[in-house]
Amino acid sequence: MKKISLPSVAVILSVSLIVGLSLASHQALAKEEFITIHWAQWAPADYLEKVSRDFTAETGIKVIVEQTPWETFVQKYNTELIAKSDAWDIIVGDSQDIGNNVVGGHYVDLTNWITEHEVDKTFTPASLTYYAEYPKGSGKYYAVPCEGDALAWAYRKDLFEDPDNMAAFEKKYGYSLGVPKSWDMLKDIAEFFHDPANDFYGVAIYGDNGYDSLAMFAEQVIWSFGGELGNYSTYKVDGYLNTEGAIAGIKYYHDLFQFVPPGFGNAFYIKSNDAFVAGIVPMSCNYLAFFPGLANKATNEYADVTGYFACPPQVGLDGVERQFAALGGQGASVVSYSKKKDLAFKWLEWFIRPDTQMKWAKAGGYTCHADTLASDEFLNATPYNPTFKTSMEIFKDWWACPEYDELLRTFSEIIADYVIKGNGTAEQALDKCTEKWKSIFEEAGYYD
Amino acid sequence: MSIFKRSKENHTRNGQVYYRPMRDITLLRLFIFPTIILLIVINVFPLFWSLFLSFSRYSAKMPNIWGKNPRMIGTANYSRILTDPDIWIRFITTAKYVVLSVGGEMILGFGLALLIFRSNFKGKGLITTLLVLPMTMSPVIVGLMWQLFYDPNWGSFNYLLGLGRIDWVSDPARNLYSIVIVDIWMWTPFVMLLSIAGLSAIPRYLYEAAEIDRASWWLKFWKITLPMVYPLLLVALIFRTIEAFKIFDLPMGIVGRGAVAPRLLALHLYNVSFVTWKTSYGSALGYIMLIIIIATTSIFIKYLKKAKQ
Numbered sequence: 001m002k003k004i005s006l007p008s009v010a011v012i013l014s015v016s017l018i019v020g021l022s023l024a025s026h027q028a029l030a031k032e033e034f035i036t037i038h039w040a041q042w043a044p045a046d047y048l049e050k051v052s053r054d055f056t057a058e059t060g061i062k063v064i065v066e067q068t069p070w071e072t073f074v075q076k077y078n079t080e081l082i083a084k085s086d087a088w089d090i091i092v093g094d095s096q097d098i099g100n101n102v103v104g105g106h107y108v109d110l111t112n113w114i115t116e117h118e119v120d121k122t123f124t125p126a127s128l129t130y131y132a133e134y135p136k137g138s139g140k141y142y143a144v145p146c147e148g149d150a151l152a153w154a155y156r157k158d159l160f161e162d163p164d165n166m167a168a169f170e171k172k173y174g175y176s177l178g179v180p181k182s183w184d185m186l187k188d189i190a191e192f193f194h195d196p197a198n199d200f201y202g203v204a205i206y207g208d209n210g211y212d213s214l215a216m217f218a219e220q221v222i223w224s225f226g227g228e229l230g231n232y233s234t235y236k237v238d239g240y241l242n243t244e245g246a247i248a249g250i251k252y253y254h255d256l257f258q259f260v261p262p263g264f265g266n267a268f269y270i271k272s273n274d275a276f277v278a279g280i281v282p283m284s285c286n287y288l289a290f291f292p293g294l295a296n297k298a299t300n301e302y303a304d305v306t307g308y309f310a311c312p313p314q315v316g317l318d319g320v321e322r323q324f325a326a327l328g329g330q331g332a333s334v335v336s337y338s339k340k341k342d343l344a345f346k347w348l349e350w351f352i353r354p355d356t357q358m359k360w361a362k363a364g365g366y367t368c369h370a371d372t373l374a375s376d377e378f379l380n381a382t383p384y385n386p387t388f389k390t391s392m393e394i395f396k397d398w399w400a401c402p403e404y405d406e407l408l409r410t411f412s413e414i415i416a417d418y419v420i421k422g423n424g425t426a427e428q429a430l431d432k433c434t435e436k437w438k439s440i441f442e443e444a445g446y447y448d
Numbered sequence: 449m450s451i452f453k454r455s456k457e458n459h460t461r462n463g464q465v466y467y468r469p470m471r472d473i474t475l476l477r478l479f480i481f482p483t484i485i486l487l488i489v490i491n492v493f494p495l496f497w498s499l500f501l502s503f504s505r506y507s508a509k510m511p512n513i514w515g516k517n518p519r520m521i522g523t524a525n526y527s528r529i530l531t532d533p534d535i536w537i538r539f540i541t542t543a544k545y546v547v548l549s550v551g552g553e554m555i556l557g558f559g560l561a562l563l564i565f566r567s568n569f570k571g572k573g574l575i576t577t578l579l580v581l582p583m584t585m586s587p588v589i590v591g592l593m594w595q596l597f598y599d600p601n602w603g604s605f606n607y608l609l610g611l612g613r614i615d616w617v618s619d620p621a622r623n624l625y626s627i628v629i630v631d632i633w634m635w636t637p638f639v640m641l642l643s644i645a646g647l648s649a650i651p652r653y654l655y656e657a658a659e660i661d662r663a664s665w666w667l668k669f670w671k672i673t674l675p676m677v678y679p680l681l682l683v684a685l686i687f688r689t690i691e692a693f694k695i696f697d698l699p700m701g702i703v704g705r706g707a708v709a710p711r712l713l714a715l716h717l718y719n720v721s722f723v724t725w726k727t728s729y730g731s732a733l734g735y736i737m738l739i740i741i742i743a744t745t746s747i748f749i750k751y752l753k754k755a756k757q
Contacts (some may be wrong), residue, residue: 210706262600265618265708416707
């Protein structure tokens, strides 16, 4: 009889074990009830999975949070939704993508559910508008505000409060160094600290990562300086995007970009946080969701001397003071193709409860639940929560129509050409963008 | 007629019908048909479907409504692409990338092959294996790894070369070259391996005859080595040109797909097809790229056939 060699036995046993375990786990998963939530790969998704363990304990329904890197997050779920996939029961999708998914029929209409469960009364109105409503002002809702977020700032208190720095700053600019009271002051501070010869730079802000990083920074300075992206109801762009205020905002972005560290042309949240924790900038702009890493001594040696502030106001050329922050964050939507909508709704019912919202906030999630947001418990939970509250009062979002991605790509390419590459002027860039956007809306039939 | 019909030569013995074994041709068809069906479904159908879409206005993210999405617009996508001044910048940038990276790989790969083939030192096999390693890695991992190396603030590339804080990644004036460097680093071993194979196949007696005739080193290289390795070098050139023309993974990993990324055609194709979901426009661009690749490859293949003769 032919003998079987030891390696062959080992291979056969290993394969049998893997197949056996896979089958067993598949059967085990098939037996238990579970829902799958899709979100971007970041800390809040981990917090959501952790908090959802309480839901599992209450109901026996397991919650799996699948995460995709930010760079391909939207593409991935768009592709799945186009294929009418039931891979996910809930998608925590980007706010600006809501129109796209509503028109495509991918999200379940939650209007009645939201009224029945009084989400419209218990969550902040602005969060409901930006994360859940489409078309804006229609009263039709397709999501529950899940993670509120906005761009805000972290700064080095030790550098800002250093007597030598304070004296030198006052001597140079004629006013005291401190938390910026305007975008102009913020630029002065960046210029003051910018010292490339000693590997120290003025500020860490976003470049263009291919998604929305540049657009998000640009829109908040456009609004703060008195410009607009367009009229969200009529889709008119001319006379909004190419106005003096918008030009001043984009010119400001270009001028501020002169003080970033090398390699920031494609910077997004990682580079912004990295520069701050490496101690090469005195302040950095980022989404609030990325601030936990800055407040943690294990990941930021300057955590104890890190302070936070919301995007500052700015007096525009028309003499009016405005204060805006670019909206981040996402709403949780039920996928039309889910075969477990009943379980998904159970999870939503649990998620909107005040006690869950407090747990969510304590775990590190940014709640949009009005009472939780206003509570001292929330405000004192982290050093940046007061900044979050302020930011939630001044945020504003990008276009949410199905063409948002084309508007985003066009805008980023044209504005980056001026802000990052230094070609042309702010006026030329915005004129070009206005023309492109007009043709996009025209082609989509908004002016018919 | 069924292709799987049993042979007519079945016979009966003791009342029992015996079937002849399946004919070879039937068995052959049985094995080939599933593959052909699979190829038609996943290769041929999408090819024709995308060709159809390239003559329409269609976005995959919108609901399919015949006459509206897709809506036939003739050759509008093609004329729009070819009249866009930006697309010519992308063609030129891609051509520049192909020439620099493939050129560098051919020169370095062939040079390394000559050095390794002619020298006889201890550990030659190990060195060859080590040189081949970059080629065995995943391009996405290579891209992300080099993105870290290139970082001007904490990367090791500038530090090791003593270059200061040069921005290799997000400076549009420089990042095309940073991708070329990585492409050359990764794919030079491929040219080297093919060249070594070619060099090994050259009969020794040709060199011996040349030595008797007192031919110089240059003459031996020009008249024997190069002509004998030429067909394999052309094969390497064809493969590398096709790959370099549609390069996507390395630039995506190193510089991303943002506005500061080099204006390479494949990145643009990704952006229009999967970021802005202009599916039909992307299909037309894909076909233009396909035609260019086929045309370029045909020229090389013509030379390859000539070399074989």
